[in-house]
Amino acid sequence: MQIHLVIPGLIWPGISAISPASGLELPALARMLGLGRHRMAPFEPLDHQLARLFGYVTPASESDSLPLAALRRLGEPSMPAPDVNSQWLCADPVNLSFAREHLLLNEFPADGLDPAEVAALIASLNETFPDLGRFEACTPTRWYLHLAAATHAKLFPLHDVIGRPIKDFLPEGNDARLWQRTLNEAQVLLHNHPVNQAREASGRRPANSLWFWGAGMLRPGTACSLSTVQSREPLTRGLARAAGVTVNEPDCREALKQDTLIVLDSLLKPSLQLDIDSWRACLVELERDWFAPISDSLRTKRLHTLTLTAPGDRGTLELLARATDGWKFWRKPLAFDALLKSLSPSPIQLPGQSPGTTSEYPAR
Template identity: 45%
Template sequence: MHLHLLVPGLIWPSIHARGFAHTLTLPALSRLLGVGRHRAEPAETPEQTWARFFNTDTATLADAPLRRWGEADALRVDTPLLCADPSHLHFAGSHLLLTDAGELAITRDEADALLDALNAEFADIGRFEAPTPDRWYLHPTHPPTAQLSRLSATTGRPIVHYLPSNGDALVWQRTMNEIQVVLHNHPINRTREAAGQRAINSVWFWGAGSLPASLTPPAQHIAASSPLVRGMARAAGREPTRPATFADLPAGDALVELPDAYHASLYLDLDPWQAAVLDLEQRWFAPALAALKAGTVKTLTLTIPDERGGRQITLSKRHLWCFWRKPQSLETFTLANYS
């Protein structure tokens, strides 16, 4: 068995931070970081890394129909589609920043009411739908020709740098502004604000396009929880699994998505990030390393996507005998590579 773990968010993103991981007890991860063979990877978002693994062009891949196929109802959409994700825009100083739906705790009733308003007001641009309260889609009347930035590249950053560009960019910028007016005035948001919750005051369009003819599967088994990766697996002819721990993996080579720490890392939210990393140590890193020692795992690879430049660490059982290579803490590894 060859096991490949892809762990976005494992690298703490602030280059000025110190002490973010020095109290964490991570013996298995430290062993992997210390004795494994290291390789630099491109500067990428997790979505771009996954596209590369599926041997497709990250610049032109349509995330929206793939993510839609990966939702719980596994709906395959063969017409153009956009992600139209609910978000909260707010000023921090002079910058307008985006907070994604993962921070908004949107209920099913709220999503339905807001989508009813959008579909009534913007029927000319297409039809909105929401298979989950925090992931929305637009079936467009006229697919955009503009370049649209991925949500993960925009989250927590000044949106001025990520607005639609080229092609019909002005059309989509105007549409976003008009949607913001409708959402701002909706009773749902007045109720949320009265309760001390952030308003759902914008949508972010991204991932436009149609399903690719097919994708190349990167492994025999693909284990993933995020809809985008699950949709990629289905487009590659693999039905994704959703194992909770290493012990739940099916027999055979596997590529596993471990996104638990990613969302907290985007928001520099230290406590949940630390909790997620400790949980990954117990559920994945420690048992995988034990399986490598026992010989049931032949090679163990850890890929860490990062927009400053990713890292890949690979080791086999023989690397464990390299006594001169000492364990390396996650904090030491991060500071050595990113400070």
């Protein structure tokens, strides 16, 4: 039996002088790190890695843009499946604020916007931009635009932009002017909207901009080898649905009954927002709910193979641990804090930069 854990946000982002995992008791994670072989693979966007796992990216389609908005919309649990012949954009509400001379983008937590506020903002957007298509909100922080006409602009995923100057990520290519103009007009509308005026008056961050990304038309996924998937994350759920794979809520006990891919994203937002307290709390929960039972299953050989993939902004940590490695007594636990300190820092990659070279599994 095999388990594949995908945990974005496990690797603290950027080059930092702090030790984010210092003082945390993570014995099960340390055992798995010590038992297995690990490496840092080149940077690859999380969305691209997920699509590749589901067969949505193949050598023949490697250069094609991914319809991330349509796929994420397909994974919304409370909404009907989108029309396969329609094109969608993610139009997520964000907050823009100045830091020195830069305009920085930050997203909202899941409960950061009230449903009544969202309904009023969506209504104003639909009234102001009827020619673009139809805006809708599946959750308070996940908004979409059902496009009236296809776009071929190059748009950057929200996770690539959080906490960074937006000037490096503005729309490019065909239709770039249309979406830059729309972005500016939406900012004026949202800044002046009574909802945001009231939020600012009460000391809350306004939803003063949108972030458009993920353009594309939904296409069927190719057959993939995955039989069972667990995730709450809507893009993963959409990819599974496109590939005809059943996806369930994360449950470690059920996962250990069969080969399972599990995507756990509880660390992602805290890491992107540099919220170290929330990140540490979520890491402790992962140790209790996932790392401990998986480590015990490897030790008792109930689980044969664990693959752990942790996409980060400097590269992807890949861990391969097998139950048959248990007899290698010289392999000692490797503290997660020590692993983080050992990762050689490299500059954050901006769009258009070529990835680094792959490092091999170290001999142990």
